[in-house]
Amino acid sequence: MTTLKMAIRNILRQKKRTILLGGAIAFGVMIITLVGSLTSGLAVNANRTFTNLLGGHIYVSGSEVTASGREVTVVRDVASLEEALLSIENEIEEIHFRSQAGGEMIFGSATEPIQLSGVDWDSETTLRSNLDLTQGNIADVQLEDTIIVPEPVLDALGVVMGESVLVRLTSITGQQTVGDFVIRGTVADAGNFGLASGYVSRSYLNGIIGMTEDQFQRVNIGLVDTTLVDSVAQTLESELILLGKLEIVEEEETGGPPNPAMMMQGMGFGFQVDEEDRWEGTRFVVTTINDTMEPVLTVVNLLDQVALGLFVVLLTITMVGLLNTFRMILIERTREIGTIRAVGMQRKEVRNMFLFEALTLAVVGAAVGMILSIALGAVFGAIPFGSGNPAFSVFLDGDTLAFPFNLGNVIVTLAILTAGTLFSAYLPARQAARMRPADALRTSY
Amino acid sequence: MAIVTLSDVHKVYPLGKTEVHAVQGVSFDIEEGDFISIAGPSGSGKSTILNMIGCIDTPTEGSVTIDGTVTNDLNDNEITTLRHKVLGFIFQSFNLVPVLNVYENIEFPLLLGKSIPAKAERKEWIEYIVGEVGLDRWMNHKPNELSGGQRQRVAIARALATKPRIVLADEPTANLDSKTGEQIIELMKQVNTDLGTTFIFSTHDHTIVEIADHVIRLQDGKVIKNERRSSSDESEAIGAGSGTTADRAGE
Ligand SMILES: Nc1ncnc2c1ncn2[C@@H]1O[C@H](COP(=O)(O)OP(=O)(O)O)[C@@H](O)[C@H]1O
Ligand SMILES: [Mg+2]
Numbered sequence: 001m002t003t004l005k006m007a008i009r010n011i012l013r014q015k016k017r018t019i020l021l022g023g024a025i026a027f028g029v030m031i032i033t034l035v036g037s038l039t040s041g042l043a044v045n046a047n048r049t050f051t052n053l054l055g056g057h058i059y060v061s062g063s064e065v066t067a068s069g070r071e072v073t074v075v076r077d078v079a080s081l082e083e084a085l086l087s088i089e090n091e092i093e094e095i096h097f098r099s100q101a102g103g104e105m106i107f108g109s110a111t112e113p114i115q116l117s118g119v120d121w122d123s124e125t126t127l128r129s130n131l132d133l134t135q136g137n138i139a140d141v142q143l144e145d146t147i148i149v150p151e152p153v154l155d156a157l158g159v160v161m162g163e164s165v166l167v168r169l170t171s172i173t174g175q176q177t178v179g180d181f182v183i184r185g186t187v188a189d190a191g192n193f194g195l196a197s198g199y200v201s202r203s204y205l206n207g208i209i210g211m212t213e214d215q216f217q218r219v220n221i222g223l224v225d226t227t228l229v230d231s232v233a234q235t236l237e238s239e240l241i242l243l244g245k246l247e248i249v250e251e252e253e254t255g256g257p258p259n260p261a262m263m264m265q266g267m268g269f270g271f272q273v274d275e276e277d278r279w280e281g282t283r284f285v286v287t288t289i290n291d292t293m294e295p296v297l298t299v300v301n302l303l304d305q306v307a308l309g310l311f312v313v314l315l316t317i318t319m320v321g322l323l324n325t326f327r328m329i330l331i332e333r334t335r336e337i338g339t340i341r342a343v344g345m346q347r348k349e350v351r352n353m354f355l356f357e358a359l360t361l362a363v364v365g366a367a368v369g370m371i372l373s374i375a376l377g378a379v380f381g382a383i384p385f386g387s388g389n390p391a392f393s394v395f396l397d398g399d400t401l402a403f404p405f406n407l408g409n410v411i412v413t414l415a416i417l418t419a420g421t422l423f424s425a426y427l428p429a430r431q432a433a434r435m436r437p438a439d440a441l442r443t444s445y
Numbered sequence: 446m447a448i449v450t451l452s453d454v455h456k457v458y459p460l461g462k463t464e465v466h467a468v469q470g471v472s473f474d475i476e477e478g479d480f481i482s483i484a485g486p487s488g489s490g491k492s493t494i495l496n497m498i499g500c501i502d503t504p505t506e507g508s509v510t511i512d513g514t515v516t517n518d519l520n521d522n523e524i525t526t527l528r529h530k531v532l533g534f535i536f537q538s539f540n541l542v543p544v545l546n547v548y549e550n551i552e553f554p555l556l557l558g559k560s561i562p563a564k565a566e567r568k569e570w571i572e573y574i575v576g577e578v579g580l581d582r583w584m585n586h587k588p589n590e591l592s593g594g595q596r597q598r599v600a601i602a603r604a605l606a607t608k609p610r611i612v613l614a615d616e617p618t619a620n621l622d623s624k625t626g627e628q629i630i631e632l633m634k635q636v637n638t639d640l641g642t643t644f645i646f647s648t649h650d651h652t653i654v655e656i657a658d659h660v661i662r663l664q665d666g667k668v669i670k671n672e673r674r675s676s677s678d679e680s681e682a683i684g685a686g687s688g689t690t691a692d693r694a695g696e
Contacts, residue, residue, distance in 0.1 A: 002549075002556050009544035339540040342501050344529025344557045344607070346522060438502035441536070 007357040010329075011364075021321055022365040028314035029369025029413055030376070035307035036409030037377055039300040041402035042395045046296045047226075049394045050289055052130050053197070055096055055117070056220030057229050057289045058236065062282040071273045072172040073100075073217045077245070077282035081219065084239040084284075091232045093224045096124055097216035099202050101209050103169035105149070106178075107157040114153060114167065115197040118205030126222070131199070135161050136185030141201070147181035149198040154186055161186065171210040172217075179208035226289075233288045240284050296394075304409075315417065319424040322358060326428035329354075337432050338440025351433035358425035362417050370410065377403030446513065447474035448610060448643055449498055454507035456493050456666075467493045469666040470507070475645065475659070477610065480637045482654045483647040485663035491647035492615050494663070498645060499532055499613045500524050512610060529558050533604030535614035535633075535646075539596040541588040547599050548584045551575065554606045574602045577639070578632060594625035601632060605642065612636075614646035618653055630656050 011018050051057060062075035075081060075097075085092070099118035104111045119127060121141045128138055131148065140146050147165070159165060160183075167179045181200060203213040211217075223232060240246040330337075337350060345353075384399045385392070395401070456468040468490045475481055483491045496502035497509050500516050509516045512531050516524060534540075541550050551571050555562060562570070575581055578598040588596055597617060604612045614633065618626030630646070630653050637644050646657075654660055662670035 002553075006542075006544060013544060335538075335540060336542060338501075339534075339536070340542070340553070341525070342499065342528060342534045343554045343603070344525055346525050346557075349557070436502070438496045441496075441501065441540075 003353060003356050004360065006353065007360040010357050011361055017325060018361065021318065021325060022361055022368065024314070024318040024321065025362055025365030025417065026369035026372065028311050028318060029366045029417065030372045031314070032307050032311040032413050033370050033373035033406075033410065034376055034403070035303060036406045036413075037373065037403040038380075038401065039303045039307075040406045040409070041381075041397075041404050042303075043293070043296060043300045044404060045395050045397050045402055047289065047293055048397070050292050051222070051226075052127075054220065054289065054292065055098065055119075055124075055127060056094070056222040057226060058221040058223065058233050059218055059287050060221070060236070060284050061218035061287075062284045064282050065273050065278045065280075066173065069273055069275070069278060070173055074172055074211055074215055075217060075219070075282055075284075076215065080240075080243050080245050080282065081284070084236060084243060084245070085219075085221075087239040088221075088232050088236050091223050091225065091228060092221055094126060094222040096120065096127075096220045096222075097202070097218075098220060099205050099209070099211065099215070099217045101169045101205060103167050105153060105157060105198075106166040106168060107159045107163070110157045111168075112153050112156050112196065114149070116147075116167065116169070116205060117197060117199050118202035119199055120202050127199070131185075131187055133185045134188055136183075138185065140184040141199075143182070143184065144201050144204045145180060145182050146184040147198050147200050148185035148187060149183060150196045151186050151188055153196045153198070154183065159183060169209055171208075173210055175210070177208055177210070179205070229288050229290050233286055237286050240286065245282065245284050246286070311413070312416070315420050319420045322361075322421065323424040323428065326354065326358065326425050329357075330428045330432050333432075334435065334440050334443045337435055338437045338443075341435070341437040342441065347433040351429045354429035354432050355422060355425050358421050358429075359418065362421040366414060366417055374403075374405075447510075448477040448512055449475035449645070450508075450510040451494070451498070452508050452510075454494070454497060454504045454509060456490070456497065456502075457505045467666050468497075468504070471663075471666070471668050472507075473661055473668060473671055475643065477643055478637070478641050479643050479645075479659045480634055480657055481643070481645045481659040481661065482657035483645065483661050483663065484649065484651065484654045485647075485669075486649055489663040490666040491649075491663060493666075495613050495615045495645065495647055498611075499534060500528050526558065529554065529607060531610050533607065533609040533612040533642075535597070535600045535604050535612060535617045537616040537619045539588070539593070539600050539620070541596055541599055541603070543588055546585050546587050547575070547580060547591070547602075550588065550599055551602045551606050554603060558607075571602075571606065574605050577605075577636065578602045592625075593621050594628065597621065597625075597629050598632065601629070601636065605636065605640070608640075609642065611643045611645065614644065616647055616649070618648060618650065623650075623652070626650070626653065 060081065061073060062077065062081065063071050063073045064076065065071055085095070097120060101116045101118070103114060103116065105114045121128065128141070131138065133148070134151060136148070141148070147167075154160070157165070162183065164180060164182050167181060169177050169179060171177050202216065206213055206215055223229060237246055341347075341350065381400055381403045383401070385396055385401070393399075450473075452472045454468055454471045455466070458465040458467055471490075471494060483494060485491050493502070497504050498511070500509075500511065500519075503517065511527065514527065516527065519527065542553060545553060548571060551574065552567055555567050555571075572581075575584060578601050580595060580598055580602070583591060583595060583599075588599065591599065597620075600617075601612075604614075612633075617633070618629055621629060633644050633646065634656055636642055648654060657674075659673045660670065661668055662672075
């Protein structure tokens, strides 16, 4: 405890110098911690947004080839699917069966592109509570022709709540059809990369796009443990492969992960399939939230690396300062070192005393930096961003950024800082320890 | 048995391309409980000899024996431990640790080494020595709030903290006015009487030399006089190296 006491008092001996050095350390730590918690906030928010948007973590869609050789997205082989799902039964928190269709909403002479999700309102309680209606009443989804649309679509079409609209859709066999809907609810744009998505009743949508009431095109699975997405998806895929029901998607062909809009739309909608490529029964495709998150994670990692690089540069500059400071301290305290050595302090203890002083400075600087970053995170986290750029809103929690505490980042930061500090204080500390007491005592600084 | 024995000690300092022969074949014994003055003009080798007795410097030639241990062959760890256990130091310019208060400065040596006494035990002992040097009311003050005389009293208390058998003081009065200097020497003498600690101090001030009961006089790195005075104030010369019979004229 005396060592700590002495370290702190020695640090306070030259206040200006300490504030400068400690301030530099605090600044570096603040930047890296702030960016680290910003990026993990971005990732967390994006993950949640996509989970809500796509209605789960793992998505299984099925398609088959009709007698006339067209590929249609519909799951009729429910038995195989159910068998495969048994293998991941314990991981599933919720599971929903949906239909999807892309088309245009028409009002008067105006049209707007829209993606429709056909949902079973009775079972999709999570969606019902997550849908943050800006207008309308969620209870109205019981009416079968209800459509819930994003505000911007409403504005673009010049249509108001309660009015009827037409939606031009493509049926599963590729025919053009039109459905009648009544707008009974609006949501703020969820920012599906600019593509508006609306929610309708699945059975009603099925009727329009040529499916029977109970059919569905895809299954959305919400997991109990979201960190297991990849392994659970793998289990499910291998189960489907065993059943001979999995379509192997060539990732090269699509050039990167499927984007959410494409995934929502389903894969085939009425295209003619070449004779030799046709298959029997239902084939499944498994995709996950992580496929969607990949570009986000790339950006997040890039940001993290830039911040880390900046931190290392700042730290290097600071550590050169620390090295010089400790060289100066060594000269200033030469006689003191001689004294404590004469009195009976061992070389190793002298060295450790110096290292301890440097570490104390670093730790205090780091603590200040982290407190500042938490404070700044709270300030930045309180700034409302509104619905400016829909793509950006993917990263928001409501309309603000999130700055969660990122323990991993903090540990890495502290480890780098500690290593840097020990590295730069080591030489002066060793020099202090090696000083011959008689020589040290003779100096007259 | 003598507590300190120097036998044919030489010390040569390199100085640029030449050498300084600071101590040239010095031999003497110091008995436990002595109150010894190493006297001599500036540059006569007092500090060099005290440093070698204090094990903070090593002789170029000859041997230094402290409390039965020949110090020449010890490694740095062992020598540091020896200093900690057997020796106490008082310096010309006090050399207190500026960030520690009076109590903490005195406590400092007690916190070093392998067997650290319990807090209560430390407190009792420190309060006793602080009383002995008359600084009871200054316990919580930092060195820079004290006068020179007071600082040297703290240094004496610190030197006594580990209950060493020998206390070395290199010109302890040189930075003090003569009255304060005398008080410091008297305090040292009193501790010497009370605790039986051997005191070895150097000085070039002969009024202070008077208090010593054993005086070793140096000139040009050689002992020119080695005299032990009995309590009855009679002087007795002890056989030593060259120049034993020389008088004080050299000063
Ligand atoms: N580190 C050193 N390097 C070179 N010469 C030294 C050193 N220390 C002392 N000397 C020389 O040794 C001689 C004795 O010095 P010192 O022991 O300090 O004498 P005193 O303490 O009696 O004044 C002097 O001539 C001094 O200049
Ligand atoms: Mg001297």
